[in-house]
Amino acid sequence: MFGWLKRKKRPEPEVAVTTTAEVATTKKKKLSPKEEATEKGEPWVSIPKIGLNLETMASGELELDWNQEFINQLLRAGYRGKDDEDLVEQWLRHLCRGILMELWEQEEANDKPARYTQQRDIGDGRTEVS
Numbered sequence: 001m002f003g004w005l006k007r008k009k010r011p012e013p014e015v016a017v018t019t020t021a022e023v024a025t026t027k028k029k030k031l032s033p034k035e036e037a038t039e040k041g042e043p044w045v046s047i048p049k050i051g052l053n054l055e056t057m058a059s060g061e062l063e064l065d066w067n068q069e070f071i072n073q074l075l076r077a078g079y080r081g082k083d084d085e086d087l088v089e090q091w092l093r094h095l096c097r098g099i100l101m102e103l104w105e106q107e108e109a110n111d112k113p114a115r116y117t118q119q120r121d122i123g124d125g126r127t128e129v130s
Contacts, residue, residue, distance in 0.1 A: 034067055043070040045088075064088060 037044035049063035066088060074087045081087040120128045 034065065038067045038069065041069055043067065043073040045070045062092075064092070 031039065034044050034046065043066075045064060045066040047062055048065055050060065051062075052060040066084075071084050071087060074091055079087045079090050081090060118129070122128045
């Protein structure tokens with residue numbers, strides 16, 4: 001697994017006795033986006049934290065959080081791994097590879113010769129290209 005890829009730790013469940021009034025209040029509580037998606041059976045993934053090495057600006061770490069439906073969607077899409085973290089790591093690699101390929105294709109489609117050549121007027125209607 002990437003050393004820079006970390007999963008947000010899940011809080012330990014708390015055991016508590018609640019009254020009927022507390023249950024009614026809890027139902028009115030606003031759900032987080034992850035809880036809303038999970039309740040609807042929708043896949044959800046988020047990057048709650050990005051750490052960056054400010055000296056090099058080229059390394060850092062990501063903290064990802066996801067729900068079980070996201071893992072199920074990865075499995076349906078054909079991802080295989082030994083655990084949830086492995087599946088998410090494969091997905092992240094695939095996503096990053098796709099982004100890099102798209103950027104590379106855009107770079108290649110640009111006017112490459114104009115960017116990498118220099119032209120100099122040498123007089124008499126002639127131009128030196130290097």
